Amino acid sequence: MHIVHLEDESPLREILRVALVAAVPDANLQQFINSDKAMAYVDEHMDDIDLYILDIRVPGSMDGMEFARKLRERKAKGIVAVTSAYRAPDRTELDILKLEWFAKPWHIMEVLDKLLPMIRPQS
Secondary structure, three states: OOEEOOOOOOOHHHHHHHHHHHHOOOOOOEEOOOOOHHHHHHHHHHHHEEEEEEOOOOOOOOOOOHHHHHHHHOOOOOEEEEOOOOOOOOOOHHHHHHHHEOOOOOOHHHHHHHHHHHOOOOO
16 A cells, blocks of 8 residues: 655654554555655656545645645546645535545544545455
8 A cells, every 4th residue: 555645744744654554564655744745756656656645734836735636637546635624625626526534633543444444455
């Protein structure tokens, strides 16, 4: 499982890293603080990425929603989840872009319980 996590808050990055490594030990987790650096990575690996977890308010030339729009324009096949402590994006836009929404503060197990079944193969 290949995961891209865009989050500028260090404690949240670390919490997610620890939880994902425990839940999916063989995951390839790539974490970024800046949207431009994350997009440069995505440009090289998009076909292999299963899950994107994007904070909306991050440094770089685009926020998390703009990042998600670019992913969809480029036909990224992975699940895209957006999160923020501020107001939720418009529900219509979330639906059109096929994005999952998680309001902060979130409980890590709730996030994992919702996301992992979407990206793990069904047996």
